[in-house]
Every structure is written in structure tokens, then in C-alpha cells.
Amino acid sequence: MKNKLNIAEQLKQKYHKCEEVTNFKEMIERSAQIYKTRTAFKLKNKDGEIYSKTYEEVKNDIYALGTELIENGLTNKRIAVIGKNSYKWAISYLASSIVGVVVPIDKELHSDDVINFMNVAECECILGDGKNLKTITENIEKLNNKKTIFVDFEKSFEHYIEAGRTLLKKGNTKFEEIKINPDEMKILLFTSGTTGNAKGVCLSQKNICSNILSIYGIVKVKRSDLFFSILPLHHTYECTIGFLLPLYSGASICYCDGLRYISKNMLEYHPSVILCVPLLLESMYKKIMKSLKKSLPEKYTKDGENSIDKLPFILRKIVSRKVKNTLGGRLRVFIVGAAAVNPEIANTFDKLKLNSLQGYGLTECAPLVAGNTDFFKRNDSAGLPIPTVEYKIDNPNQEGVGEIIVKGPNVMLGYYNMPEETEKVLKDGWFHTGDLGKIDENGFLYITGRCKSVIVTKNGKNIYPEEIESYLNESPLISESLVIGTHKENDDETYVNAQIFPNKEAITEYLKGTVPTKEEIKKVISDVIANVNSKIPNYKHIKDFAIRDSEFEKTTTQKVKRYGNNMKIDK
Structure with a gap:
């Protein structure tokens, strides 16, 4: 009699099939060829009217912007991108990472921190929202490179696109001819996490592409899916899973106008997938429970938290439909990261036929390491190892708790200009996360805290x-x-x-x-x-x-x- 496989081993036999890509240029060209006239982005014009950008148009815009960046002498240079989530941010990120090294920067940082990161990274150009660029130009004396090129999303950006288009029409093929080394640093991210001490994380396009394929293997993305982008794009969680994953998969992306407009935007766009943090999920949960308490008979709500369990089957279906309608009518899954979700909240959404999948990741891992899946999930766990990634517990105590260490093609190249810090965390091919956790007999990972805390x-x-x-x-x-x-x-x-x-x-x-x-x-x-x-x-x-x-x-x-x-x- 054969030994029964544990769940982690069973998962390996169920992965969704995917076509390999190793760099962004290859991914963009593949998506434009396969999904050509499908909608890649749903955007708003100045009058608030929604319009679409096709995959072919996205590729053309990236080629145009990239060509003009090359024309301005930025080949293999460091290019910063800053601003709110937007289509312009998205294509700036992709064009910059193909032409040179993209340096995404948090728009909420003080100008001194932004300038410091630009100086450390030796940026020669920055593309971004006007208000962010203004705070830098007002302190230009602090910027090491006084010849830095500023590309304002509200002003000069469209000129760059048009200039690039003109060059392409004249037969300029410099962008098309770029050959990308998939193992070379192409993304430089500054992260301070929850304990301070900013470090520059060096990622290759292969790091991120491998993560995209791994996530696709455990969470099916449909071409009909519309991803609602809320979390900041400079963070790898939103960037890899909420931006690059749908672009690889043939799905569409729309952008939130701001936290206060989440409900309004969901009714406008009708998204099917949302990436969120537990705080947002908890906020939605509280609103739903408050609404149920008002609308349902007291016998179903007097215990508060357990009201969904008490509902008869038909009434639960009605409640589920009403809740979904308040969220746009098409929502099918929440992908939750950055911290642990209260299992009771996740269970409630499951009962309402709104799948919540939480995972565990770090910027240094591009970012996902473990995740709950289409096939197996536990709401009290960070999930199972994603395809191509291994994890184990280093030096566990009697309870099985120890430091989580990770190995896989998604693990960073190292910390920027910090060889000693890199040596501390990359040992014998394993990345030491600094996070504490334990693994059960089925391979599910449970996060217990940070080593430092x-x-x-x-x-x-x-x-x-x-x-x-x-x-x-x-x-x-x-x-x-x-x-x-x-x-x-x-x-x-x-x-x-x-x-x-x-x-x-x-x-x-x-x-x-x-x-x-x-x-x-x-x-x-x-x-x-x-x-x-x-x-x-x-x-x-x-x-x-x-x-x-x-x-x-x-x-x-x-x-x-x-x-x-x-x-x-x-x-």
C-alpha cells in the first residue's frame, strides 16, 4: 500500500499549467500577441468616463516611452518612478526596467527620503506625479545629480510618448533590440519594513517572472477577471500580484481613485479580484456585519459574529448576493497579504461565497513564498509553498517554532551595496527571512512573529x-x-x-x-x-x-x- 501524500505533495500534482517567461519584454510581447485586442486596463478620462486600453496599445506605449528614454541617454541607467497608482506609473515601471534599472519609490515619503534614495541609487531620471516631483525640485540642492531628468506625468510625459512614437515610425529599433539578462539587477526597491533600517533590495526580472508563474500555478486567473488596484504599486505585493500577474494572464486592471472611493469605484468597475491587507478586509467585514444586524431578524444576529451560520440556506444565498452586489456584483476572490487575517473573518467571507486567500511573502522574495490555493486552503495559515519555492524552519524550538528560511528562483540577488548585510541573510543558498514560524505535517506555514520583536x-x-x-x-x-x-x-x-x-x-x-x-x-x-x-x-x-x-x-x-x-x- 502506497503512503498517502501530504497536502503539499498533492498540490504539486494540481498546479495550473503556464507558459514560461523570464523577462518583462518577453512577457509584454507574448501578452500583446495572444491577447492583442483584449482590455488590459480600464481607465478614466478627465470627465470621469471609463475607457479601455488594449494589450496591443499597452505594448505600443511601452515601446514608445522606452525608445524616448533611450534617446535621452538612459540605457542601463537608474530610473526612479513615483506617484499614485496609475496607467502612467505602470508603463513607466515596465519601460524603465527594460531600458535601465527601475527604482520604485513610495509617494508618501518625505522629500528628504526620496532624494536620499535617488542619491543612493544614483538615479539619472525620475518619472512621476507633478506634486511629488515638485517637492524634489524645491530641494534640488540636496540632489547629487543636478542633471537629473524630470518627467512629469501631467506635463512632459505625453511628449515623451509622442516623441517615442515618432522615432518608431522613422524606423528606430533600439528598444526592440534590447537583450535582457534575466539574472541581472533590473529592479531596485528600498524597504524599511516594520522595524526601520532601509535597505535596497536588488531583484532581477527572472526573480519576479518566476514568482508570477508560481502564483499562476496555484491561483487561476481568468481572462475575464478585472483586478481592482488599491495598494501602492511601489510595493512588490501589489506590483507582482496586482499588476504583472494579470498582464501575464490576459486579465484587466482598474485603479482605485483613493481609499474614500473604494465602494464607489467597485460599483463603477465591477471587479472580480482585489488585493488587500487585513485592515481593509476587516473594515469590509464590519460594515457587512453591521448591515446584517440592521436588516435581519434578531434571532439571526443576537450573537453577532455567528449570524451567517444561523441563516437558512435560501436566506444565506440571498444575503450573499446582496453583499456581492454592494461590492460590484462580480467579486470572487480577495488575495490578502502583509499580515495575518483573523480566521473568523475569512471564514465569514467564505460562507458568503467570497473566497479569501492569504499568503506570506517579503520584498526580498519578489514577494510570495507561501499561499493558500484554489485547491487547498486553511484560513488560520499563510498557506503552502508555491511552485519552485522551498521553505523550512531553521533551529526550531520544542514547539517547532524557528526562523523561516527560503530557497527559490524568486529570492533576491542581494542588498544594494551592503555585502555584509547580504551575507547575514543569504547562507548556502537559503534566504533567512527574520520571520518566525512553524510548519505542520501537511506543509502549511504558520507565522508566529519577527525574530527582532x-x-x-x-x-x-x-x-x-x-x-x-x-x-x-x-x-x-x-x-x-x-x-x-x-x-x-x-x-x-x-x-x-x-x-x-x-x-x-x-x-x-x-x-x-x-x-x-x-x-x-x-x-x-x-x-x-x-x-x-x-x-x-x-x-x-x-x-x-x-x-x-x-x-x-x-x-x-x-x-x-x-x-x-x-x-x-x-x-
């Missing part, structure tokens, strides 16, 4: 702040939490302290409509903490807590920063 007690026991935060954040009465280790005067023991940003609206409802005082909020949160402490061992107990008046500072992917002002303990 572990709290160690006097007795040598490890406490993972993220684990305790997940318990706290399960309560609808808490919006956000941050757990840290603290010391008392003349005491060398480490104590668990929780900083809490309460959900005042939920607390008001909990108190039957009474606007809570500070003391009442503290009492409610104290009860939540007592409940959390009852679920965990004594050495992990929260010994003290403080109520915050404002949200925590976050990264652009909405992760709470574990440095700076967030680490100052409120009294």
Missing part, C-alpha cells in the same frame, strides 16, 4: 507579540494593538505591555448607546485583556496596558510600525 523572559521563555496581538484584535472592541516587553525599576524581569487603540464606536454600541468615558473604556478593555489572559500561559499574560488616543503609525501596506513613536509607552 520576540520578548524573552528572565527564565528564557519566548513570547511572540504578534500572537498576543492576534488574540486582542479578535475583539471588535479593539481597533489596533501593539504588544511590547517592558521592565520595572529595580526588576530585571520582562513584562508584557499592551498599547491599545480602542474601537470607540463598538464600545458605545456595547454599552447600549452610551458614549463611554475614559474610565469606562479602560474597564471594557481590561475585561477583554482578562479574557485574552485566560487563553494563554501565565508567562505570556499582559501585565499592564495603556489606551491610545490615536491610531498607530503604519507602513504603506498598513502594517503597524515596530519603531519610532509607536514604541513610546503611553501612560
